[in-house]
Amino acid sequence: MNGTDRIPEISIIDRKPIVTYAGDKDLFLSLESTLSSSLPNEPTEWRRAYGRAIKMVNVSATFVPFTKDVLPKEGDHHLIDQPMFHTYWSQCSDVDTYKSTVREDIEMWMRVLMQYNLNDWMIVLVETYDFRKSNKLLPRTTVFDKIKSDFGAKHADRCLVVINPLKSESRSAGSWRGLVVNTRLLLLTAYDRTLIKFEEIIREQRERRNQAGWSFCKYFLLQEELAFVLEMLGVYEEALVQYDELDALFTQFVLNFNLGETPDWLTQFQSPLDSWDGLSITTGVNIKERARIQNNTTSVLQFRNYLFSRQCAMLLYANKPSEVAERTLPYLHNCIRELSLLDVSITQGASACWVFLSCLEILQTCENYKETIHVESYSKYTAGIWAYARQKLEELGQLCGLMPGQKQTSEQIHTSVQIFSGLREEFAKPIEKLKKALSCPQEFSKQYLELSELAMGTYKHIGRVRSARSLGYDLAKFYWSIGDYATATSFLQNALLCYEQDGWKQLAAGARLHLAQSYLKLGDMLKYAKMCLSIACTSELDLTTRLKHYEEMKKTLSTANPDPPWTGTLTDCLTLLDVDIQVDPGSTKVTATFDVECHLPVDTHVSVISAAISHHGSKNEKRHRDSSENNRRKSKESLAPINPFLQRLPLAVRLDYKQDKSLAAANVEMKNQKSLVRRTDSHGKYRKISTVSKSDFTRSLVCHNVILKPGHNTLTLTSEANEAGTYRLNQLCVLLVDKFELLSLPHSQKIQFDVVHTLPTIALTNNSELLAGLVQTAILQITSQGYHISQGTELVLKSSSGLTMQQGSSDENMENQLSLILPEVLPNSTFNMPLFIHAALPPYKETSPIVHSISIKAPWSNEEEMISLQLQPALYAILKLQSAKMNKFLNVTVAGLSAQVIRVHDPVMTVLSPPGVTVASCNPPRNPLVVNNEKKVSFMWRVEAKQNVETSPVKTEFSLYYEADDESESQIPLLYKCFFDLSNFVTLYEVECKVEPGRGSEFCRVSTVCQLFIKVLRMSSKEESSLMYEVFAEHNMWAVCGKAAGVLMWDEKGDEQTVTVDVMPLVNGFLPLPTVRLSKYIPANPKASPINNVRGDNHPHLEQFNAGQVYNASKGTQVHVITAASPQDMGSGFPCSLHLVEKQRPLLLDQFSTLSYYVDSYTVKPTFKQN
Amino acid sequence: MAVCIAIIGKENAPKYVACTEKDQELDFHYKVHSSLDIIEEKLSATSLTKGTDLREQCLGLLYATEEHKIYGYVTNTKIKIVIVIDANHTGLRDNEIRAMFRKLHGAYADAVCNPFYIPGDPITSKKFCETVHGLLVKS
Known part of the structure; x- marks a missing residue:
């Protein structure tokens, strides 16, 4: 849009389709203004042939009088200058007049049209509204009918009648509207027809493109005519298509340039460049450039400029500035490539100059569109354009010696003069800018930085941070050369951070090298040393660079000699792979083995390596006391960052069943996939250098004087005794050359260990x-x-x-x-x-x-x-009371409880109370006896008591000496004492039983009733008066036939009572007698009041006697029962039969007694019976 | 054919970069790194518009410089493949680029299928290198 006034150009958009008029010229002229103003009022659908998209077009027209001169001639392709539509106007109302003159005039007009093969015409009959006419009953044939029949036989729509709007506006509206609509439609039809024909011509021309003598320039101009028409009609997209087709065709020619013969027309494009004016975006057609194309004197740049400016014009008409920006870079790149493809010789810097100017032109154009929606959309592309312009300006600066640090030589001045020589458009704004920039280094720097800022700003605005950082990195070099190290440093830092974040190690390494130099220039020795260390640890760089920086760091440290030592981060130098912590359970000395990967280039002596530990209470002390494994914690996995790719997926099987319970599908699914699929954000992973602060090293594991080798190292750090508790491993600190403390970032994982005191x-x-x-x-x-x-x-x-x-x-x-x-x-x-x-x-x-x-x-x-x-217990003693009638014996059994053999001797039994009772030993004086768990010893004492103390309880003490029966050692005898109490042990009743055969029998026989005599003797008359006896017999031996139980009442006189019970033996042999049990019988007490009485007193009940109170005299007695009497038996029989009566009379009849003092008076009287 | 081929991991760190000219390697690194901006832009644009065919992995031309054209491709697991083509090599068609990407994707998939390969590590597979170098222009 610049220089619109100066550059000769034609504006296509202001052109209108041309329509001729014939017939009544005065009439038409009077109507022309109305018609031309009402035509473009409404858009009309342009229905085109071949089913092309329907376009809405606002038709307008310019009217020219019909002459033969204006009509298109054969081969004239300036379509926009040609009339497309022809009208004939008449207001003849009289049929006769029509027949005489008008018809002839129309026929002549038609003949001319036919001659030129023009079919787009229209005859308009203008009528004056006659009020009277409509009243006529029978309408006669009108002039319009005549015209229709004469000319409109095939084209009824081309003959129209309108009521003159000038004479009666209100009446004419309908007919006038019809005229306008028809005119629009017919006009567009005319264009359509013409364009189809024209496209045919174009196609024909294009087909001949490989023939000799064909010129692209001519073809270009031909097809551009079509574009002009489309532009004139306001169909900019269609016009753009035409230009794009031409663009593609030209590109193809250039691409095929190397293949086969070069057509003549193309050689012109190869001529050396003498002009490298930038692109100029105008809305009109640059006649000068077009003329050059026409004359085939254009250069490839000029041609491209022209073509692109036309494309831009179309895009801008279509309100698409962003597409202009979008197309710019490909266009510029393509042109540069074409220049090289076509081998066009260019002055040094010319192409850069052209690119720079073109970029500025485009950017200027875009800036005219200030609406947000446009800014947002074109910014995406303008960032690149800004960067490209910046790049080209730098190129020019280098050429002309304007970069900082350069001195302009005369040669370079000459170059700049040469560059300006190719610029014709003196007054365009981009050129002014360029001239200013190339005038002096200061101005250049200013412009360069301005462009760089704009490019970076736009990149950042559209979110292309990496591009911005990369640009900044580049810019840092520039700042470097102008000596602004601070700014350069900040750009480099940003770039480094960006590369580190993305993990582009090589790029980061490059940035580090630059940054180190920047710090050195700035005199920031701490940062310089840090950066040098970082470089030394960068494995992507070659070893010499790393070594150089390593030495540089050492040198810096020795010159700076910082006190206190500088701190830096350890992350670059060491990677902790594994920690194995062992706690000595006794001394609580902690030994930690660190497996580290050292990235330093050479063996490095480190004076101190320490790892801070922090104490976290001792709640677990007790629990881990005995488990030695807890003193030792391995933490291999926890140290390496967990690789999310290697994590096990928590998959679960899911079975889907159909309605009939049959399996529809088996799936493996993950319940909570979000946590795994979630993008792990890389932000925050990296920290800026120098943010590490030293933590508390009061408790630490230390290791002195270590040589760190490049690669894998094992360090052993120890600490003195620690108090018990849980410790956490914190920061690692490496003191390098005594002046540089390298601190690790806090571990992301908790490494804990427990120190416990293990006591004896x-x-x-x-x-x-x-x-x-x-x-x-x-x-x-x-x-x-x-x-x-x-x-x-x-x-x-x-x-x-x-x-x-x-x-x-x-x-x-x-x-x-x-x-x-x-x-x-x-x-x-x-x-x-x-x-x-x-x-x-x-x-x-x-x-x-x-x-x-x-x-x-x-x-x-x-x-x-x-x-x-x-x-x-080694031994124990138990007491048993044994009775013989009224006599009482104390039987003490001593036994061992273990296999240990114990010797016992000197048993003594003393009665402690009452005084009247004494005991007399029945034990023979013996040598010491031995007992163990298999051997027992019994001792016996006879109780001698006076009558009056019989009823009171007796307390006795038993003592015995014992010693272990070990042969090895002589033992001191030990005394064992045991106390026994006795009560109610005096015999009150004696029972004697006897079984005798029934009357008339000599022997007791099986199945014969015998008699059991029970004799009860009362030993003391003071005793209770009632006794109950019960007979218990073995069921398989005896059948008790009589009364098995009964009550015996005692009176004052008798002390003996006898009861006879019928019993029958069931088997033969020596049968033990049925047992008789005596109990105290307490009859019911009828006098007792039912209230006071204990329950049970109302009924008679039994009370057991104590052991020893009843003496069973016939205990153990047996009776001989022989088989039942039978004739055979009577005859044969035994030669001798054992007559009753062995009399077993155990002296001691305590029924539990089994052993020991057994006094038997066993008498067997054999009786021989002679059969 | 390509002058540089780069495989970039999910987190934008390079996994494999190969180029024809060793001395220009750093230059290519810068270019490929900058192209990540546009890849991210394109990916966020597709994720914003619903109903777009997510299966379209080829991102097409990312950007161009005077010398090079840079094409991008992204797998479903956000592994990016970038191919840098010499801009003067004009005969290359779009579907040829796609074929190259598909071949690289296949080779990459084969390389990471190796059970000894730890996901996330740089690729060192010999076979993969052969495939890549087969696609690079012999200089």
Whole structure:
């Protein structure tokens, strides 16, 4: 749009289709203005042939008088200058007049049209509205009817009648409207027809493009005519299509340039460039450029400029500025390529100049569109254009020696003069800008930076941060050269951050190198050293560079000699691969083995490596005391960043069933896929350098004087004793050359370890079962674990009552409390100490183990340790009361409880109370007897009591000496005491039973009723008056036929009662007598009031006698029963039959007694019977 | 044919970059890195408009410079493949570019199917390298 006034151009858009008029010219002229103004009022559908898209077109027209001159001639393709539509106007109302003159005139007009082969015409008859005419009853043939019949036989729509709007406007509206609509339609039809014909011509021309003599320029102009028409009609998209087709065709020609023969017309395009004016976007047609094309004197740049400016014009008409911007870069690139393809010789810098100017022109054009929607859409492309312009300006600057640090040579000045020589358009704004920029270095820098800022700003605006950073990186070099290191540094830092974030290591390495130099220039030695270290650790760079920077860092450190040391990040230098932490359970010394990957280029001496640890309480101390594995934590996986790709997917099987319960589908699905599919954001992963601060190193693991080799290293860091608790591994610090502290970023994973104090353990062991009552040897075992027990450590042992102890080696008495002095016990060793213990036997019969405990107080623990012991009593004694009529005997059985053989001797039984009772030993004086769990010993004493003390309870004490029957040692006899109480042991009743055969029988026979005589004797008359007897017999031996139970009442006189019961033996042989049991019979007490009485007193009941109160005289007696009497038996029989009567008379008839003192008076009287 | 081929991971870090001219390698790195901007732009544009065919993995021409044309392709797992073509090599058709991308995608898939390959690591597969170098212009 610049220089619109100066550059000669024609505006196509202002052109209108041309329409001729003939006939009544005055009439038409009077109507022309009305007609031409009403035509473009409404858009008309342009229905085109071949089913092309329907376009809405606002038709307007220019009217010219019909002459033969204006009509198109053969081969004239200036379509926009040609009339497309022809009209004939008449207002003849009289048929006769028509017949005489008008018809002839029309025929002449038609003949001319026919001659030119023009079919687009229209005859308009203008009528004056006659009020009277419509009243006529029979309308005569009108002029219009005549015209229709004469000319409109085939084309009725081409003959129209209108009422003159000038004469009566109101009446004419309808007919006038019809005229306008018809005119529009017919005009467009005319164009359509013409264009189809014209396209045919174009196609024909294009087909001949490979023939000799064909010229693209001519063809271009021909097809452009079509574009003009379309532009004139306002169909810009269609016009653009024409230009695009031409563009593509030309491009194809250039591409095929190398293949085959070069057509003549193309050689012109190869001529050396003498002008490199930038693109000029105008709405009109640049006549000068078009003339050049016509004359075939245009250069490829000029041609391209012209073509692109036409394309841009179409796009701008269509209100698409963003597409202009979009097409710019491809256009510029394509032109540059075409220049090289066509081998056009160009002045140095000419193409750059052209690109720069064209870019500015486009950008200027875009800036005219200020609506947000346009800005948003074209910004996407203008960023690239800005960057391209910047690049080209830099190129020009380099050429002309305007870059900072350059000095313009005369040659370079000459170059710039040459560049300007190719610029014709003196006054265009881009050229002014360029001239200004190339005038002096200051101006150049200003323009260059302005362009760079704009390019970067636009990139950032559209979100292309990487492009912006890359540009900034480039720009940093420029700032560098003008000495603005601070700005350069900030650009480089941004770029580095961007590359690091994306993980482009090579790019980051390059940025680091530059940044290091920047820091050096800025004099920021700390950052310089850091950057040098970072470079030294960059494996992407070659070793010499890395070494150089490594040395550089060392040098910097030695010159700067910082105090306190500088801090930097460790991340670049070391990668922690694995940590293995071991805690010595005794000394609580922590040893951590770090597996690290060192990225430094050479072996590096490191004075101190320390790892901070922080204490986090000791809640777990107790729990882990015994588990040594907990002292050691491995954390291999936790250190390496978890690779999300290697994570196991939590898949689950899902089965879908149909309605009939049959399987429809089996799927594997993930319940919560969002957490896994979620993009892990890379932001925040990287930190800016120098943000690391040193954490608390008061507790730390340290390692001194290490050589770090490049690659894999294993470091062992240790710490002194720590208090128990959970620790967390924190920052790692490497002190380099004593002046540079490198700190790691905080670990993302928690690495924890527990320090626990493991105290010595004390246990009491014994080889065999411990026995109470004897001195036993146990072993006190002290395991030091990790603890160092110093000499003279005192252990205080306290036992529970009844247990005494003695240190194995000492001669002291057995005590309840004992203090032991320990010798030195080294860590992880065991010390054994024999300990004699003795537990007293309980003074009562006890067979279950006795529980004792020993509490131990050790100086290393605040708490007392309890050791519980179980001791089996060595022996026990039990008492049984035995009776013989009125005599009473005490039977004491002593037995051992273990396999240990114990010697017993000197048993003594003493009666403690009442005073009247004494005992007399029945034991023969014997040598010591031995007992164990298989051998028992019984002792017997006879009770001698006076009458008056019989009923009171008797307390006795039994004592015995015993000792372990070990041959090895001489034992001191130990005393065992046991107390027994007796009560109600005096015999009250005696029972005697006897079975005798029935009357008339000599023998008791099977199945014969015999008689059981029960004789009860009362030993003391004071006793209760009622007794109940019950007979119990073995069911398979005896059948009790008589009364099995009964009550015996005693009176004052008699002390003996006899009862006879019929019994029948069931088997033969020696049968034990049926048992008779006596009980106290307490009859019902009718006098007792039902209220006060205990329940049961109203009924008679039985009470058992104590053992010893009833003496069964016939216990163990048997009766001989022979088989039932039968004739055979009577005859043969035994030669001798054993007549009753062995009389077993056990002296002691306590029915539980089994053993021992058995006084038998067993008499067998054999009776021989002679058959 | 291509002058540079780059495989870029999901997080935009390069997994594999190969080019014909070793001395221009860094230059190509810059170009490919900048092209990530446009890839991201195109991906966000497609994700914004609903109903677009997500199966279209070829992003076409990303941008061009005087010397080079840069084409992009993105897999469903957001692995990006970038091919840089010499701008003077005009005979290359769009479907040829697509064929190259498909071939690279196949080769990449084969390379990562190796059970010994750790996803996310740079690609070192010999077979993959052969395929890539087969697509690069012999200089």
